[in-house]
Amino acid sequence: MKYKFSEGDIVQVKEREMIAKSLDSSHMHDGCLFAKQMWDHCGEKFTVIKIVKNIFDERECKIYNADAPLYILNNAICNGEVDSFKQRCDHCCFLLWHEIWLEKAN
């Protein structure tokens, strides 16, 4: 898989309208969910800290290749507020960003 960005690159999250166009009815692109809290980051700049090439599935105890170009960005951590959860999750996962939602920062 080809990746547009490298680790250390400064990227900007695209504007709402552009991201909205990329999402299907389940708020996903290529199977990657654009979570509600991610809208707050539109227009913000971040550093790419990792390209997510492999994902460990805790349930199956197996490692899988990611089927989409995904990145994790510095300080873009889930705040745990998810509509379907009764409690706020404190897991503090890094949010996964699909390449299509990002552009190189000027």
Place this chain on the structure above:
Amino acid sequence: MGCQLQHLEKLKKQNSPVDSCLQSRIKIIWEGKKRLIYIKNKIGGLLKLQDDIATQEVDVPIFKNGDRVKVKSPGEINQILDDWGATQRCTFTPEMYRYCGKNFSVYKNVEYFYDEVKQRMCKCRNIVVLDGIFCTGKRRTFPADCDRNCFLFWHTSWLEKID
């Protein structure tokens, strides 16, 4: 709208049958290894004098977000771990030993977390995550490293407050 963890399934590229079979074998080996360590620790504990057996109460400090803490030494932590290498079911993984004796800030107290294995929200106590300490994703037996960069979970008994 849910959480990205609930939809990880959709992000996975299917493994080849050979790879899948090899990884299933790793899981069986892991489970066997875990049980062997448990038996070894159990027998080791039984052979020791009663006084030496780790029956002492575990000191469980409470930290606030932002508190500066020091990770205890390997010797101190090993005394707190049970026969499964865990404290109150929080596992101290081998990669955590490298942080012993070092100072960090508490990033967050963990009260609830989404458990990927159980696929539901779980309540926990005496767990914190430390600022800047992430899982390396390296597992010798697997064909590749995990890139999810998760925070490691720390039981508060493994830590001590510093001024």
